[in-house]
Amino acid sequence: MSAQKYSLFEALTAKSSASPDYPVTDLIDTLIKVCARDICSFKFNHQTSYTLISRARDIRDEINVCIQAVQDLHNDSDWDKYDQYTKAIDDLEDVLLKFARFSEVYSQASPLSLENITVHTIVDEIKKWKADQTSLRDHLRKLHKSDGDLTAIKPERSQDADLLLRENYDDFNVLSKFCVNFTDRTWNNARYYSGASKSVTNIIASIKVIQTTISGKIQDPSISSALTFSVEAMLLVNLAAKMAKDETDGEKLKTLRSGKVWNQAESLVNTLKAHLTGSEPTIADLKTKWEEFLAILKGIAPPELFPPKSYVDLRKKVASVRRPFFAQAMALVKLSRTLVEHIQSSQDQKFVDDVAEIESLFNKSLETFKKAAEALTSVTDFNAETAQAINAAFTDINNDIGKCFTKYELSDWATRSAEMSAAAKADSDRMAEFEKLKNKASTTDTINNDTQVTVRISGLKSSAYTVSEKTALSALLWKISREDADSNKLLGKAFFQDRSNKRLGDETEVGTLSKDGGEVALVLATGG
Incomplete structure (x- = not known):
C-alpha cells in the first residue's frame, strides 16, 4: 500500500x-x-x-x-x-x-x-x-x-461532551508524561532511595492505578478537577525525584533520598489514588497533602538565587529598545538596581519570603521592554499614539517598583518616582529634535538605485571598484587610504588623473568621466 x-x-x-x-x-x-x-x-x-x-x-x-x-x-x-x-x-x-x-x-x-x-x-x-x-x-x-x-x-x-473529551485527553497526555517520567528506572534506581525504596515502589504501583483509573473515566465530566490536580501532584513528585537525583550536597542528598521525603510523597499519591477510586478524600484534602509535601522540599532546597535571572537580563534587553523609549528603559534599570542592591545589603527574612514576588516584578519589567522593542520596526515609525501606549507601560511598572520601595522602606520615593517622568520627557524631547529630520531619514536611500560605474585604477595603486555614478574621486581616495598603513601616507600627496595625464579634482564625480556607462580608467599619481 x-x-x-x-x-x-x-x-x-x-x-x-x-x-x-x-x-x-x-x-x-x-x-x-x-x-x-x-x-x-x-x-x-x-x-x-x-x-x-x-x-x-x-x-x-x-x-x-x-x-x-x-x-x-x-x-x-x-x-x-x-x-x-x-x-x-x-x-x-x-x-x-x-x-x-x-x-x-x-x-x-x-x-x-x-x-x-x-x-x-x-x-x-x-x-x-x-x-x-x-x-x-x-x-x-x-x-x-x-x-x-x-x-x-x-x-x-x-457537542460539549466531545469538547470535554478532547480537553481531558490533553490533560491526560500531560499526566502520562509525568507518570512515565517517574516510573522510568533511570529516575528510581534503588541507590537513590536506599532509605525509602519501599515507599518509591509503592508510589510506582499507585501511579499505574491512577493512570488506569483516569483513562477509564476520560469521558466523565466529573474527572476534570481530579485530572488537573493529578498533573500538579505528579509534577511535584517528579520534581522531588529530580532533586534527589541532582543534589550534590551530602546532607541534603541524604534527606532527599530518605523516608522523610518519600513517605510524604507516598501519602500524597495514595490520597490521590483513594480520591479517584471513590474513597473519602476531597480535592481540598489533596491540596493540603500537596502543600505539606512542597513545604518539606522547600525546607531542604537552598534559598532561591537572588537576584533572579530576569533582573540580570534587564540590562541586556536595554539594547533591544529603540531610541524613543531608551531613557525610560535606563530609568527602569536604575530603579531596579537600587532595589536589588538594597535587598542584597539587608539580612531581613521578608526578602527571602518575597523572592517570587520580586522576580515577578522583574519579569513584568522584561515584558515592558519587549513591548517597547516590538512597538517600532524603525525609529522613523515613531508616532504619538505608540509613544502614549509604551509610556503608559513604563509608568505602570514604575508604580509597581514604587510599591516595593515603600514596602522595603527605601527612602525618598517621591523624588525617585519622578525619574521615570523625566526620562519620558527626555525621550520625547529627543524625538522632537529628530522630527525635523524624519522625512529625510524615512526616504529610501536612492544611492543603490543610481547607475553603477566600474572604475579601474593604476599607478601608485592597482584596484577596481564598482560605484555609483555620483561617487566623488575623494571617496575613492579615502577608500584607498584606509586599506593599509602605506596607503594612508598617500593622503596629501596623491591625486587622480585621466589617461591623458590631466589632473582631476577630488570633487569630480565618476559619472562625468564615463561614456555611456562604460568603464572609467584612472591613474593614481603624485607630484606637482
Missing part, C-alpha cells in the same frame, strides 16, 4: 471543495493560517487546539457558501444569508485575532518543564499552565456557544 501524504497544517487550513474564495474573508483565511502555523508547534493541548482551528476553518467555509448563495439570489426579499455571513465575519475575526496573540506566545512556550521549575517557582508555573489552559478553552467555547452568530451560520459539530 502506498504511503498517504499528510500535512497537519494543510488539514487544519484547507478549504472544502464547496467553499469558493471571496475577498471579504481574506483576513479570516490569513488568521487561520497564522494560528495553524503556531498550533503545529504547541507542546501541550494538541487536541483542543486542533479542534479550535478546524472549527474556525469550517465556519469560514460556511461563510463563503453563504456569500455564494447571496450571489445567486434574483430577488430582494431574502436577506437571511446576507445577515448571517456579515454578522459572522466580525465575530470570527475577533476570536481569531485574540487567539493569534495567544498562540504566538504559547507556540514558543515549554510549560511545566522540569528543566526550569524549582520548589520556589512551581506554584507560579502551575498557575500559568492553568491560565493558558483556560484561555485556550475559552477561545474554543466562543466558537461553539449555542446562542452566537457563529453557531447560527455553522451549527456546532462537536
Whole structure:
C-alpha cells in the first residue's frame, strides 16, 4: 500500500471543495493560517487546539457558501444569508485575532518543564499552565456557544461532551508524561532511595492505578478537577525525584533520598489514588497533602538565587529598545538596581519570603521592554499614539517598583518616582529634535538605485571598484587610504588623473568621466 501524504497544517487550513474564495474573508483565511502555523508547534493541548482551528476553518467555509448563495439570489426579499455571513465575519475575526496573540506566545512556550521549575517557582508555573489552559478553552467555547452568530451560520459539530473529551485527553497526555517520567528506572534506581525504596515502589504501583483509573473515566465530566490536580501532584513528585537525583550536597542528598521525603510523597499519591477510586478524600484534602509535601522540599532546597535571572537580563534587553523609549528603559534599570542592591545589603527574612514576588516584578519589567522593542520596526515609525501606549507601560511598572520601595522602606520615593517622568520627557524631547529630520531619514536611500560605474585604477595603486555614478574621486581616495598603513601616507600627496595625464579634482564625480556607462580608467599619481 502506498504511503498517504499528510500535512497537519494543510488539514487544519484547507478549504472544502464547496467553499469558493471571496475577498471579504481574506483576513479570516490569513488568521487561520497564522494560528495553524503556531498550533503545529504547541507542546501541550494538541487536541483542543486542533479542534479550535478546524472549527474556525469550517465556519469560514460556511461563510463563503453563504456569500455564494447571496450571489445567486434574483430577488430582494431574502436577506437571511446576507445577515448571517456579515454578522459572522466580525465575530470570527475577533476570536481569531485574540487567539493569534495567544498562540504566538504559547507556540514558543515549554510549560511545566522540569528543566526550569524549582520548589520556589512551581506554584507560579502551575498557575500559568492553568491560565493558558483556560484561555485556550475559552477561545474554543466562543466558537461553539449555542446562542452566537457563529453557531447560527455553522451549527456546532462537536457537542460539549466531545469538547470535554478532547480537553481531558490533553490533560491526560500531560499526566502520562509525568507518570512515565517517574516510573522510568533511570529516575528510581534503588541507590537513590536506599532509605525509602519501599515507599518509591509503592508510589510506582499507585501511579499505574491512577493512570488506569483516569483513562477509564476520560469521558466523565466529573474527572476534570481530579485530572488537573493529578498533573500538579505528579509534577511535584517528579520534581522531588529530580532533586534527589541532582543534589550534590551530602546532607541534603541524604534527606532527599530518605523516608522523610518519600513517605510524604507516598501519602500524597495514595490520597490521590483513594480520591479517584471513590474513597473519602476531597480535592481540598489533596491540596493540603500537596502543600505539606512542597513545604518539606522547600525546607531542604537552598534559598532561591537572588537576584533572579530576569533582573540580570534587564540590562541586556536595554539594547533591544529603540531610541524613543531608551531613557525610560535606563530609568527602569536604575530603579531596579537600587532595589536589588538594597535587598542584597539587608539580612531581613521578608526578602527571602518575597523572592517570587520580586522576580515577578522583574519579569513584568522584561515584558515592558519587549513591548517597547516590538512597538517600532524603525525609529522613523515613531508616532504619538505608540509613544502614549509604551509610556503608559513604563509608568505602570514604575508604580509597581514604587510599591516595593515603600514596602522595603527605601527612602525618598517621591523624588525617585519622578525619574521615570523625566526620562519620558527626555525621550520625547529627543524625538522632537529628530522630527525635523524624519522625512529625510524615512526616504529610501536612492544611492543603490543610481547607475553603477566600474572604475579601474593604476599607478601608485592597482584596484577596481564598482560605484555609483555620483561617487566623488575623494571617496575613492579615502577608500584607498584606509586599506593599509602605506596607503594612508598617500593622503596629501596623491591625486587622480585621466589617461591623458590631466589632473582631476577630488570633487569630480565618476559619472562625468564615463561614456555611456562604460568603464572609467584612472591613474593614481603624485607630484606637482
